[in-house]
Amino acid sequence: AQSVSQHNHHVILSEAASLELGCNYSYGGTVNLFWYVQYPGQHLQLLLKYFSGDPLVKGIKGFEAEFIKSKFSFNLRKPSVQWSDTAEYFCAVKPPMTGNQFYFGTGTSLTVIP
Amino acid sequence: KAGVTQTPRYLIKTRGQQVTLSCSPISGHRSVSWYQQTPGQGLQFLFEYFSETQRNKGNFPGRFSGRQFSNSRSEMNVSTLELGDSALYLCASSLGLASQETQYFGPGTRLLVL
Numbered sequence: 001a002q003s004v005s006q007h008n009h010h011v012i013l014s015e016a017a018s019l020e021l022g023c024n025y026s027y028g029g030t031v032n033l034f035w036y037v038q039y040p041g042q043h044l045q046l047l048l049k050y051f052s053g054d055p056l057v058k059g060i061k062g063f064e065a066e067f068i069k070s071k072f073s074f075n076l077r078k079p080s081v082q083w084s085d086t087a088e089y090f091c092a093v094k095p096p097m098t099g100n101q102f103y104f105g106t107g108t109s110l111t112v113i114p
Numbered sequence: 115k116a117g118v119t120q121t122p123r124y125l126i127k128t129r130g131q132q133v134t135l136s137c138s139p140i141s142g143h144r145s146v147s148w149y150q151q152t153p154g155q156g157l158q159f160l161f162e163y164f165s166e167t168q169r170n171k172g173n174f175p176g177r178f179s180g181r182q183f184s185n186s187r188s189e190m191n192v193s194t195l196e197l198g199d200s201a202l203y204l205c206a207s208s209l210g211l212a213s214q215e216t217q218y219f220g221p222g223t224r225l226l227v228l
Contacts, residue, residue, distance in 0.1 A: 032214055043117075044204065044219035051214045090157065099162050099170045099211050100145050106156035 004093050006105035013081050014113050021076040021108050023091030032094040033074040034102070035065055039087045047089075050074065061085070083114045116141065118207050118220035126226045132193040135223045139186050139207030145169075146188040147217060148180060151202040160203075163188055164211055192225075200227045 005024045013019060025031065035047040048059025055067040065076045074091060091105040119138045127133050139146050147170075148160040159172035163182035180190040186207075192199055202224050206217035 034216070036219075043221040044206075046216055046218070049216060092157075099164070100147050100206075100208050100215060100217060101159050101162060101170050101172070102147075102149075102157075102206075102217060103159070104149075104157035 004091055004103050004105040006089075006091055006108050008108045009106070010109045010111070012111045012113065015083055016080050017112075019076070019078040019081045019085070019110070021089055021091075021110070023074045023076065023105055025072050025074070025091075025093045025103075027072075027093055027095040027103075029096050031096065033065075033067060034092040034094070035059065035063070035074075035076050036090045036092060036104075037087045038090065038107075044090070047076070081110075081112050083112045086110060086112045118205055118218055120203075120205050120220040120223050122223060123221065124224050124226075126228065127195050128228050129195055129197060131195050132191060133195060133225060134189055134191045135203055135205075135225075137188045137190075137205030137207075137220060139188070139205075140218055143207035143209055143218075144186050145208045145210055145215070146182055146186065147206045147208075148188070148190050149204040149206065150174075151204055151222070152200075157204070160190065169211070195227045197227050200225060 007022045033050040036044045050057045050067045058064045089108045092102040121136045145164045147162040149157045151157045162170040166182045177193045182188045202222040204222045205220045208215040
């Protein structure tokens with residue numbers, strides 16, 4: 001079955017630590033990839049997206065993600081996290097020919113300790 | 115530009131009742147998608163509307179239905195509510211159906227079924 005996997009369900013880091021959240025998908029062909037963030041009490045916001053070109057994409061708030069086609073992965077990274085990064089992070093895949101249907105991973109809850 | 119708005123924000127219903135949720139997309143956006151978010155299942159796609167036509171439907175029972183109006187506003191209806199329908203219902207809008215469209219999410223309607 002087609003799926004999006006986020007292997008880290010809960011991550012706890014201290015401020016200034018580096019972050020990497022994994023995302024793997026099982027769709028073939030050309031896919032569009034997204035990372036969304038949901039801060040406590042707020043709505044889902046787009047962090048970054050990848051459509052084509054440079055596999056290393058930069059998003060807002062210092063986040064970046066690397067698309068590795070051979071591994072079907074789109075991992076999210078940040079060199080130094082802040083307390084304000086505490087949130088739920090969702091990887092999403094939009095396969096071809098599916099309109100606007102996104103397939104989301106189950107999310108990773110990140111807690112940053114000051 | 116105003117974001118996606120959803121009403122009501124919170125709703126409490128009892129089993130067997132029905133409920134209607136409303137979504138107003140970003141001005142100019144013609145595609146509206148609905149998702150159900152629960153702690154156990156994450157975000158699951160319900161359906162998508164574009165130009166008043168349902169374009170795509172997720173794997174949900176027929177109790178879940180929706181529609182879109184000529185001004186792109188959308189409603190979803192859940193009939194014969196069950197306890198398991200308790201969730202955050204998210205609406206997302208995008209300009210159109212192009213594969214590289216980004217979806218912008220609303221704050222959601224939190225439904226509690228007692």
